Amino acid sequence: MTLEVEATVADRDVEVALEVADGETLAVLGPNGAGKSTVLAVIAGLLHPDRGQVRLDGRVLTGDGAFVPPHDRRVALLAQDPLLFPHLSVRENVAFGPRSRGAGRRTSHEAAHRWLTEVGAEELADRKPGQVSGGQGQRVALARALAAEPRLLLLDEPMSALDVAVLPALRQTLKRVLAGRTVVLVTHDVLDALLLADRVVVMEGGRIVEAGPTPDVLERPRSPFAARIAGLNLVSGAWHDGAVEGIRGIATEPAPADGDTVVAVFRPSAVSVFREAPGGSPRNNMPVTVTDVEPRGDQVRVRAGHLAADITVQAAAELDLAPGTHVVFAVKASEVAVYRS
Amino acid sequence: MLPRWLFVPAAIGAAFVLLPVLAIAARVNWADFGELVTSEASQDALWLSLRTSALSTVLCLLFGTPMAVVLARTSFPGQGLLRSLVLLPLVLPPVVGGIALLYTFGRRGLLGEQLEVLGVQVAFSTAAVVMAQTFVAMPFLVVSLEGALRTAGRRYEIVAATLGAGPTTVFRRVTLPLVLPGLISGGVLAFARSLGEFGATITFAGSLQGVTRTLPLEIYKQRETDVDAAVALSLLLVVVAVLVIGLARQGRITEQ
Numbered sequence: 001m002t003l004e005v006e007a008t009v010a011d012r013d014v015e016v017a018l019e020v021a022d023g024e025t026l027a028v029l030g031p032n033g034a035g036k037s038t039v040l041a042v043i044a045g046l047l048h049p050d051r052g053q054v055r056l057d058g059r060v061l062t063g064d065g066a067f068v069p070p071h072d073r074r075v076a077l078l079a080q081d082p083l084l085f086p087h088l089s090v091r092e093n094v095a096f097g098p099r100s101r102g103a104g105r106r107t108s109h110e111a112a113h114r115w116l117t118e119v120g121a122e123e124l125a126d127r128k129p130g131q132v133s134g135g136q137g138q139r140v141a142l143a144r145a146l147a148a149e150p151r152l153l154l155l156d157e158p159m160s161a162l163d164v165a166v167l168p169a170l171r172q173t174l175k176r177v178l179a180g181r182t183v184v185l186v187t188h189d190v191l192d193a194l195l196l197a198d199r200v201v202v203m204e205g206g207r208i209v210e211a212g213p214t215p216d217v218l219e220r221p222r223s224p225f226a227a228r229i230a231g232l233n234l235v236s237g238a239w240h241d242g243a244v245e246g247i248r249g250i251a252t253e254p255a256p257a258d259g260d261t262v263v264a265v266f267r268p269s270a271v272s273v274f275r276e277a278p279g280g281s282p283r284n285n286m287p288v289t290v291t292d293v294e295p296r297g298d299q300v301r302v303r304a305g306h307l308a309a310d311i312t313v314q315a316a317a318e319l320d321l322a323p324g325t326h327v328v329f330a331v332k333a334s335e336v337a338v339y340r341s
Numbered sequence: 342m343l344p345r346w347l348f349v350p351a352a353i354g355a356a357f358v359l360l361p362v363l364a365i366a367a368r369v370n371w372a373d374f375g376e377l378v379t380s381e382a383s384q385d386a387l388w389l390s391l392r393t394s395a396l397s398t399v400l401c402l403l404f405g406t407p408m409a410v411v412l413a414r415t416s417f418p419g420q421g422l423l424r425s426l427v428l429l430p431l432v433l434p435p436v437v438g439g440i441a442l443l444y445t446f447g448r449r450g451l452l453g454e455q456l457e458v459l460g461v462q463v464a465f466s467t468a469a470v471v472m473a474q475t476f477v478a479m480p481f482l483v484v485s486l487e488g489a490l491r492t493a494g495r496r497y498e499i500v501a502a503t504l505g506a507g508p509t510t511v512f513r514r515v516t517l518p519l520v521l522p523g524l525i526s527g528g529v530l531a532f533a534r535s536l537g538e539f540g541a542t543i544t545f546a547g548s549l550q551g552v553t554r555t556l557p558l559e560i561y562k563q564r565e566t567d568v569d570a571a572v573a574l575s576l577l578l579v580v581v582a583v584l585v586i587g588l589a590r591q592g593r594i595t596e597q
Contacts, residue, residue: 044503070502071511077503083496087518096514100506148504 002182003152007042007052007062014038014206020152025183027197027214029190031225035206036186040154043184044077045070056152071100076150080161082141084129090116090140091125097148115143119173135166139173146177153178155185159192168252171195172340190232194218194263195339202226219306233271233307233331236263239338247284249336256340263339270335271309273302273319274328283330290325304329365576370569377573385551386559387577393467393555394535397474401531405482406524410516412483413490431480438476439544446472447545469546470553474535481534482527489523490516529589533582 003020014035020026028036041047043054045061045068053063056075061068076097084093091112098108116122121139124132132140138158145153158174159167175196178185185196193200193214200217202210202225209223218232237245239256249264256262277285288304293316295301300316302309309329311319319327370377377383412424430438444450447464448457456463463469497519501511517524539557546553548562556578563571 046499070499071505071507073503074505075503077500079500081496083500085497085501085515085519087521096501096506097504100501100504100510100514144504 002057003043003184004053004055005039005043007039007049007054009035009038009042009047009206010050012038012206016203016206016208018201018208018211020182020184022182023180024199025178025181025185025197027193027200028184028186028203029188029193029200029226030203031188034203034225036203037156038206039203040077040156040184040186043152044075044154045073074149074151075154076145076148076152077154077156078138078141078145078158079156080158082129082134082137084132084137084140084144086129088129089125090121090127090129090132093129093140094144094147096144101148111147112143115147116140118146118177119143133166134162135170138162138170142174142177151182153181153183155183155187157186157188159189160187169254172254190218191265191339194232194234194265233266233268234263235307236261238262239340244338247286247331247336248333249284249338250334251338254340256338260340264336265339266331266336268301268308268310270331271307271311272330273309273311273315273321274330275319277328278330283332284336286329286331288327288329290321290323290327292323293321302327362579365572365579368572369576370573373569374573377570378577380570382550382554382559383570383574383577386554386556386574387581389467389470389551389554390536390556391581393470393474394532397471397478397535398528398532400471400475401479401482402524402528405479405527405531406486406517408479409483409486409490409527410512413487414495427483428480430477431484435473435477435538435540435542436544439473439541439546442469442473442476442541442545464545465547465549465553467546467552470542470555473541473545474538477538477541478531478534481530485527485530486520486523489520489527492523493519525589529585533585536578536582536585 002022002024005019006017008015012035016035016039018026018039028039030036038047042049042052042062048067049062054061056073059068060066061073061075084090085096088096091109094112094115095108098111099105103111113122113125116125119139119142121136121143124136124140129137129140142158159170162170171192178196185192187193197214200210200212200214201208202217202223204223204225210217210226215234215236217226219234235245235247239251239260239262240258242248242251244262244264247264249266251262272283277287286307288307290302290304292303293300294303295313296310298313299310300313300321302311302316302321304327307329319325321327408427412420412427443464445452446456446469447453448462463472493516497515498511501515506514537557538555539561542553542555543558543561548554548558554562556574560571560574560578563574
């Protein structure tokens with residue numbers, strides 16, 4: 001394991017243990033106040049835990065009487081707010097990390113150019129931070145964090161303060177630059193976890209209540225928080241003729257090309273259940289076998305393998321559902337979001 | 342929208358500050374003005390004032406900046422008390438400050454003997470003028486800068502540290518540039534306070550032409566013998582003060 005964290009912060013009632021493998025992206029999901037940012041602060045060396053240890057590549061950063069100061073950890077932090085140094089140009093901002101580690105003016109400017117190009121913000125190099133938009137600022141902040149060549153990158157809700165219009169493109173950029181890096185991503189957006197993370201832990205009340213590979217946690221959430229935000233239907237496969245595994249949906253920009261691996265996402269509440277395939281409508285029809293019927297208040301969740309549908313109690317009674325029943329799950333193409341994965 | 346009645350006391354307050362300045366200008370003997378302000382004693386006093394005030398401003402920056410950073414960025418037991426004590430010269434009558442300095446650095450003062458052994462005699466020298474001015478001006482810089490530091494917050498410094506910048510690099514490349522406007526206005530305040538310093542100077546440094554008699558001291562002396570000269574020099578001091586404030590404002594506008 002590259003990163004091993006075990007920490008107790010008593011006054012915030014946080015007690016966690018987690019590990020991240022080399023090149024792996026771990027998403028930390030959870031409601032506000034769950035202690036997600038506290039965990040990042042402990043890893044970055046901004047907060048002394050009451051008990052515990054932080055190890056990166058076997059080196060003890062916190063614990064055992066040792067405490068490596070933040071600037072010696074090679075752990076970069078990208079927060080909600082880009083926090084670009086207002087008195088420096090965008091180029092100087094990105095060159096800040098290399099300069100701080102002793103690189104010359106020219107070398108650090110070359111590094112700045114390379115990383116700004118990597119995040120698609122090279123044309124902003126001469127601007128002051130006050131002259132770039134929120135989304136651009138976050139790209140620059142990402143380039144700045146990467147230019148510092150950290151062993152570990154911490155992302156604390158990096159997209160939650162941004163306009164929704166810029167999110168898909170920034171997600172794609174993040175996906176590209178995070179590949180192969182060791183990353184801890186704190187988010188409350190299930191989509192970030194789905195597209196960017198290999199594994200997910202769910203935090204609630206200062207504890208990790210659930211952990212596992214991203215698709216497992218999102219398809220079969222066991223904790224209340226994960227169930228509320230996730231419980232999504234995920235169908236992944238190759239994109240072919242505007243569909244994946246026969247399911248049509250709305251592809252987010254940039255649109256996938258034929259043969260790209262994509263994932264189609266739709267909520268169980270968007271799924272209708274029929275005994276026979278309904279004809280003449282622009283729906284995706286999926287013939288399935290019911291595996292489980294579970295009442296949830298005035299709703300019934302019908303599971304069929306890895307897919308789920310939420311229908312009313314009356315509808316479930318009329319359909320006379322039981323495990324083994326052959327039914328058709330139908331969902332409108334407009335309810336299905338397709339992402340490149 | 343402001344309540345309209347607010348403008349009345351505001352105007353009275355402004356008039357209270359501005360009228361006396363106009364009164365000086367009205368009282369000036371313009372016919373002899375040039376001669377009065379270019380006399381040898383006046384020239385000596387003005388030159389001494391500018392030199393000592395510049396030097397004490399530099400001392401305030403050198404020692405006051407670290408003091409403001411420590412007060413704004415650390416917490417330790419007794420910090421609140423220390424802050425109050427450091428700001429004491431703000432509320433102390435300058436004459437008391439002068440006496441305190443005299444009994445610290447004077448011949449029979451706390452450190453006087455040690456200084457005498459080293460062959461240094463501070464009291465009643467130009468150095469004493471600079472020390473008196475630094476003593477009264479330092480709190481202005483510290484207060485102004487500490488406020489700027491607290492407003493700027495620590496967030497940028499934290500980001501800089503996670504990017505691999507050590508404490509000295511963070512201080513030099515992030516903290517100081519971010520509070521530059523506060524540093525400038527604090528420096529200007531300190532300079533202006535030094536320029537106007539009177540009580541501590543006359544107590545600790547005396548009034549010797551060309552050595553310790555700064556412009557305010559020269560004005561006070563002339564007031565008894567040559568009112569015209571005193572008024573002309575007062576106007577000169579007002580002009581210098583206005584110029585300093587104007588330059589500082591210009592600097593801040595360009596900075597922004």
